[in-house]
Structures are given as C-alpha cells and as structure tokens.
Amino acid sequence: xxxxxxxxxxxxxxxxxxxxxVIVGGGHAGLQAGLKAALLGHSxxxxxxxxxxxxxxxxxxxxxxxxxxxxISGHKLLAAQIAAVRKVDREVGYFTPAEVMSVERTEAGxxxxxxxxxxxxxxxxxxxxxxxxxxxDRMPVVGGKIDPIFPWANQAIxxxxxxxxxxxxxxxxxxxxxxxxxxxxxAIDLFHxxxxxxELLTNGHPLLEGSGGAERADxxxxxxxxxxxxxxxxxxxxxxxxxHRFHVRFADGSVRQYDKGFSALGWYNMxxxxxxxxxxxxxxxxxxxTDEDCRVLSDASxxxxxxxxxxxxxxxGWNQIPEAWATAERAVIHxxxxxx
Ligand SMILES: Cc1cc2nc3c(=O)[nH]c(=O)nc-3n(C[C@H](O)[C@H](O)[C@H](O)COP(=O)(O)OP(=O)(O)OC[C@H]3O[C@@H](n4cnc5c(N)ncnc54)[C@H](O)[C@@H]3O)c2cc1C
Numbered sequence: 001x002x003x004x005x006x007x008x009x010x011x012x013x014x015x016x017x018x019x020x021x022v023i024v025g026g027g028h029a030g031l032q033a034g035l036k037a038a039l040l041g042h043s044x045x046x047x048x049x050x051x052x053x054x055x056x057x058x059x060x061x062x063x064x065x066x067x068x069x070x071x072i073s074g075h076k077l078l079a080a081q082i083a084a085v086r087k088v089d090r091e092v093g094y095f096t097p098a099e100v101m102s103v104e105r106t107e108a109g110x111x112x113x114x115x116x117x118x119x120x121x122x123x124x125x126x127x128x129x130x131x132x133x134x135x136x137d138r139m140p141v142v143g144g145k146i147d148p149i150f151p152w153a154n155q156a157i158x159x160x161x162x163x164x165x166x167x168x169x170x171x172x173x174x175x176x177x178x179x180x181x182x183x184x185x186x187a188i189d190l191f192h193x194x195x196x197x198x199e200l201l202t203n204g205h206p207l208l209e210g211s212g213g214a215e216r217a218d219x220x221x222x223x224x225x226x227x228x229x230x231x232x233x234x235x236x237x238x239x240x241x242x243x244h245r246f247h248v249r250f251a252d253g254s255v256r257q258y259d260k261g262f263s264a265l266g267w268y269n270m271x272x273x274x275x276x277x278x279x280x281x282x283x284x285x286x287x288x289x290t291d292e293d294c295r296v297l298s299d300a301s302x303x304x305x306x307x308x309x310x311x312x313x314x315x316x317g318w319n320q321i322p323e324a325w326a327t328a329e330r331a332v333i334h335x336x337x338x339x340x
Contacts, residue, residue, distance in 0.1 A: 013095055019125070020043045021127070021130060021332070022047065022124060022128075023129075024113065024129065025047070025131065025133035025312070027048075027054035027132065028056065028077070028324040029132040029327060030132035030312070031085050032324065033328040035084050037091065038085075043091050043093075044092045047095050047115050051082065054078055058154055060074075061073060062321065063167070099116045100133075110306070112125050128307040131310040132311050132314065132324075135314060136271070137160055137266075138265040148237060158177075160263050165262075166190060169260055172259035172260045175262070181208060181215060186262065188222050198226070199256070201256075202232045233250040233252055234251040245257060267286070278296070287314065288314055293330055296309065311328045
C-alpha cells in the first residue's frame, strides 16, 4: 500500500487485522450491536457508509422511542447512538464513511470483509459477522427526479411507514402515492387509523400492475369495501408546504389538496447482494430469514450459517427502531455465548 495510510493517522480508528465481530452497517441496529459488543468485552469493527443513509435520517419526529415523550428526530437519535459508540472506542473501531463491498467465509477468519474507506480498499476479519445494512425506501419520481418530495417528507407532511406514522393520519385527508399491490394494501391498512379520506394517486400507472389471480381479486374486493378514491393522472409537482399541506399538481394542469401524503412505493434497494453471496435465505418480500437469535439461515439447507447474523430492517421483521435494537442485542448476546 502506498501514500496516505488512514489507520496510522491520529484521529482515525486503527484498523486491526481481525476482530471478534465485524458489523456491516451503522444505523440504529449496527450502532447498538457495536455498543453491546463493547459492553460484553468484545472487539468489533463497525463499518458504515454514513448516518445520512439510515432510513430514519430524514424522520423529523418519532413517537415510539422509549425515553422521549415528546418524540425525537431520526438524526438526533443516530447522533446519540454514535456518541455512545465513540465512548467505547477501545473496543469498537467505528469506520465511516466506509462501504462494505464483499463478505466471504474463509478458513482463517472465518469471515473476510472488504470495504472502501477513505478511497482505499481495506480487508479485515471477524470471527462472526453481523449484517445491519437496512433497506432503502423508493422515493416518488416526479419529472425524472426524486428530490421534489424531500421538503414534504422532512416536515412530516408525507409519511412512509404505517407502523411508525399511521397514528398521525387520523381525521386527515390522505393521498397515497403508489399503484401496485403494496400501495393498495397500504391504503387499506390506513383505515385502521380512521383518516377523513384516502385517495390513491397512481401517477399514470395501471392500478394493481403486476398482480393477478386471487391476490388481485382479494385486493379489489377489500378496496370496494372502503371509500378509497382513485386518481390516475401523471404527477408533475408538489405544493402547499407553507400551509403545511400536501398539494399535488398533475400533468393536465389540475391540483388536488390533501392534509397529508403517504408514500407506498416499497423499497428501492433491499441490500440483498452480500447476504445472497453468503447463501442466505430470503422471504417472499425479499428480507433475510433468521432464527430467533438472528442467525441467518442457509437457503440451500435451511440450517444456520455459522457466525453470520442479520439484524434490523434487513431481517424479516417489523422495520422499527426498537426492533432494530432488540435484534442487535439478541445477535451480540448469542455470539458472545456461542462463538466468542
Ligand atoms: C420516514 C421514516 C420514518 C420512520 N419513523 C420511524 C419511527 O417513528 N419509529 C420507528 O421505530 N422507526 C421508524 N422508521 C424506521 C426506522 O428508520 C428503521 O426501522 C431503522 O432505521 C432500521 O435500522 P437499521 O439499522 O436496520 O437500518 P438503517 O437505520 O437504515 O441503517 C442502515 C445503515 O447501513 C449502512 N449501509 C448500508 N449498506 C452498507 C454497506 N454496503 N457498507 C456500509 N454501510 C452500509 C447505511 O449507511 C446505514 O447507516 C422510519 C423510517 C422512515 C423511512
């Protein structure tokens, strides 16, 4: 290696040849895994692309976080978790921005993790690996761009998660963005929270595109049982931010006004490449399948893949921060008593 060697520079964590645990992804789950590893006396490398890639980074207020009766924003909670990890830097090397490129099982390691850090390819080893890369939401595309939605999302005028934010939609008129089975199911689910009205905006796409047979018939029946209206014109822009409302402009020049938007577009990236390369099993929705201790199951045999864990949103679960924390705790405690 030539030139600048970051692991020898003051202020940067020193990269070790191997660790007890290598944690891939430093969102809510990965940060908790790093902290817990340190508290149990283990070394860990925590490799993260950066907090702004966490799903919660743009969540302005989260109401289900224990200890925060007035809610807390995603980026403040991430900052608090990062501060906790920095306090245990004797045990945990927190490498960011670091992008993990591959994870391989080897005889010596048993896992070799290759990542790009400060423009250099680095490799380290872990006796066990925790995958905590999360998933990435698909954003509404308007005029070929995703940026137009962010100001509304940042002000919680457009929500993304029924379980996180459904309770904010009571008595509100809601525009649901999406057209496929996931969007229709989301529109149906929102009725649990008694919105004033629900309208599906399909943005020029056919409703229930890609669904057929029993699923389609069932969703059409459930839609017909509820007052869900439909608007299928192409969306060209959003307005209403000053009024703290969601106004949607359409290609035909019309504008429709709602109290809130709800993006039901599913995932843009399920981060499945690394778990797939390790032989992981996925469920029908594309999430990694684990046992109760968050050990990844092999697709070929259904047995546990030794030393490999998956936590947080990437794993089949409920995509919530308390669950990200709980799965991180389960994985590290299991690794502590089993492999370490
Ligand atoms: C708008 C919005 C509002 C939400 N509100 C709530 C709420 O109110 N309450 C609640 O409980 N949950 C909420 N959630 C869900 C919550 O954000 C997720 O459940 C949580 O972020 C999952 O944590 P995670 O660690 O699994 O993934 P993330 O927090 O998404 O973190 C994944 C991390 O992995 C890193 N990463 C990915 N790939 C790589 C790679 N190859 N190499 C290195 N690093 C990588 C990324 O940089 C990122 O930091 C909300 C989500 C959204 C989108």
